[in-house]
Amino acid sequence: MDTVENFLEVKPTEFSLTAGRILISVPFYNDPFFNRTVVLLTDYDKQSCAGLVLNKASRLSVRKVVSEIKVDDKLYIGGPVMPDGIFCIHNFENSKAASKLLPGIYVGSDEVLISLIEHQAIPSMKYRFFVGYSGWSPGQLEGELANKMWVIGAATPELVFDTPSNKVWETAVRNLGNDYLHWLKTPRNFAHN
Numbered sequence: 001m002d003t004v005e006n007f008l009e010v011k012p013t014e015f016s017l018t019a020g021r022i023l024i025s026v027p028f029y030n031d032p033f034f035n036r037t038v039v040l041l042t043d044y045d046k047q048s049c050a051g052l053v054l055n056k057a058s059r060l061s062v063r064k065v066v067s068e069i070k071v072d073d074k075l076y077i078g079g080p081v082m083p084d085g086i087f088c089i090h091n092f093e094n095s096k097a098a099s100k101l102l103p104g105i106y107v108g109s110d111e112v113l114i115s116l117i118e119h120q121a122i123p124s125m126k127y128r129f130f131v132g133y134s135g136w137s138p139g140q141l142e143g144e145l146a147n148k149m150w151v152i153g154a155a156t157p158e159l160v161f162d163t164p165s166n167k168v169w170e171t172a173v174r175n176l177g178n179d180y181l182h183w184l185k186t187p188r189n190f191a192h193n
Contacts, residue, residue, distance in 0.1 A: 079134030
């Protein structure tokens with residue numbers, strides 16, 4: 001990184017924009033909500049684009065917010081849209097209410113799945129509950145990508161379910177390769193630099 005221009009250059013990745021990919025926020029924008037976030041795209045077409053922020057754990061448990069769901073795990077903040085909506089991603093391939101995003105990553109739930117989670121009936125089941133989601137109007141996300149606010153990355157079950165929320169962005173950036181590692185040296189908030 002011999003010049004400021006080189007440091008601030010944002011190279012696009014080779015990944016296409018589709019459900020099951022992740023959006024990794026570029027650290028040069030200090031958006032109050034999306035700074036250093038990773039969003040798992042759950043829906044993408046020309047009319048609809050939505051996802052869940054993977055690395056915004058709340059201080060509340062699922063049960064504290066949704067008393068009908070008897071799960072004491074952390075609730076994640078999926079985004080600023082529909083803040084009273086509850087969403088679930090999981091690795092259970094036999095749910096009739098779920099859509100497959102990638103092998104080992106599904107979105108959607110029903111009473112049967114929630115009961116299995118509540119009773120810990122399947123020891124290998126991994127899941128996360130979210131309140132709210134992130135959404136873009138037609139063409140908005142493409143514009144944000146063109147303005148280099150995001151880069152597209154590959155999701156993996158390990159990143160989605162096993163990585164601590166405070167390490168998700170860093171891990172996703174590392175997974176992009178050497179061209180992006182300098183992002184890890186940028187201040188969390190440029191106003192504090």
